[in-house]
Amino acid sequence: MSAARVGLLASLFVGALLAGCDRGPLADRATRTKRAFGAIRLPSNVHAAPALPVRFDVGRAATAAEIAAWDVDVTPDGHGLPAGSGTSAQGAEVFAAKCAACHGPAAEGQVGAPPAGVPPAPKLVGRDPREGFPFGQDPKLVKTVGNYWPYATTVFDYVRRTMPLTAPGSLTNNEVYAVVAFLLAQNEIIDKAAVMDSATLVAVKMPARDKFVPDDRKGGAAFK
Numbered sequence: 001m002s003a004a005r006v007g008l009l010a011s012l013f014v015g016a017l018l019a020g021c022d023r024g025p026l027a028d029r030a031t032r033t034k035r036a037f038g039a040i041r042l043p044s045n046v047h048a049a050p051a052l053p054v055r056f057d058v059g060r061a062a063t064a065a066e067i068a069a070w071d072v073d074v075t076p077d078g079h080g081l082p083a084g085s086g087t088s089a090q091g092a093e094v095f096a097a098k099c100a101a102c103h104g105p106a107a108e109g110q111v112g113a114p115p116a117g118v119p120p121a122p123k124l125v126g127r128d129p130r131e132g133f134p135f136g137q138d139p140k141l142v143k144t145v146g147n148y149w150p151y152a153t154t155v156f157d158y159v160r161r162t163m164p165l166t167a168p169g170s171l172t173n174n175e176v177y178a179v180v181a182f183l184l185a186q187n188e189i190i191d192k193a194a195v196m197d198s199a200t201l202v203a204v205k206m207p208a209r210d211k212f213v214p215d216d217r218k219g220g221a222a223f224k
């Protein structure tokens with residue numbers, strides 16, 4: 001093919017490309033939109049979306065019983081603890097039936113493989129190290145109810161809301177008091193014969209309580 005012929009073919013090709021711009025992928029968005037929808041004109045009285053109603057009138061107010069069923073948080077100072085009670089001996093039965101399969105018979109941590117889709121259950125008993133508070137410096141240290149949790153009331157709150165992992169909320173309040181008593185006794189924090197209820201549980205002083213220091217320094221995030 002002669003050079004002149006190549007040049008002619010090339011210029012024809014470029015011309016075809018440019019002519020196709022209006023239809024092809026290079027056509028600008030406005031052109032494409034106009035082709036698809038025609039010219040869009042809003043009615044002259046449409047300026048803004050209509051105001052939303054104050055109420056949509058869907059659903060209904062929650063009943064007092066429904067709110068009570070959700071309103072179960074317990075604060076460190078014991079606010080929200082329900083009526084009921086339990087002992088370590090009663091808790092041992094609850095633990096054997098509803099917790100040991102995952103946490104191990106003596107709450108030593110997952111024994112064997114966890115159920116499908118469930119992570120290994122942690123150890124719940126253990127007081128060491130009794131001196132100092134080296135968590136964070138030694139990644140091998142395992143935090144437990146006995147060596148780390150600062151409030152017994154939080155153990156109640158946590159167990160009542162989340163455990164057993166596969167059936168949270170299924171324990172009665174007495175069962176929660178009992179199984180918490182069992183965990184506290186196993187950790188040598190309360191006497192095995194002690195009865196746990198809303199008054200005695202608040203009075204339990206956890207071993208790690210004073211190792212948590214509120215960071216009340218002034219000066220903002222940069223200072224801390």
Ligand code: HEC
Pocket residue numbers: 094095098099100101102103115118119120121122123124143144145155158159163164165166171179
């Ligand atoms: C199906 C397995 C399973 C069962 C049954 C189960 N747990 Fe757990 N539990 C877990 C897992 C997994 C975790 C860790 C959850 C996480 O870290 O988010 C856990 C965490 C805990 C913790 C917090 C431990 C920590 O230091 O962070 C406590 C306390 C606890 N379980 C108590 C109980 C009690 C009491 C029962 C019985 C009423 C129970 N569990 C039943 C799997 C289970």
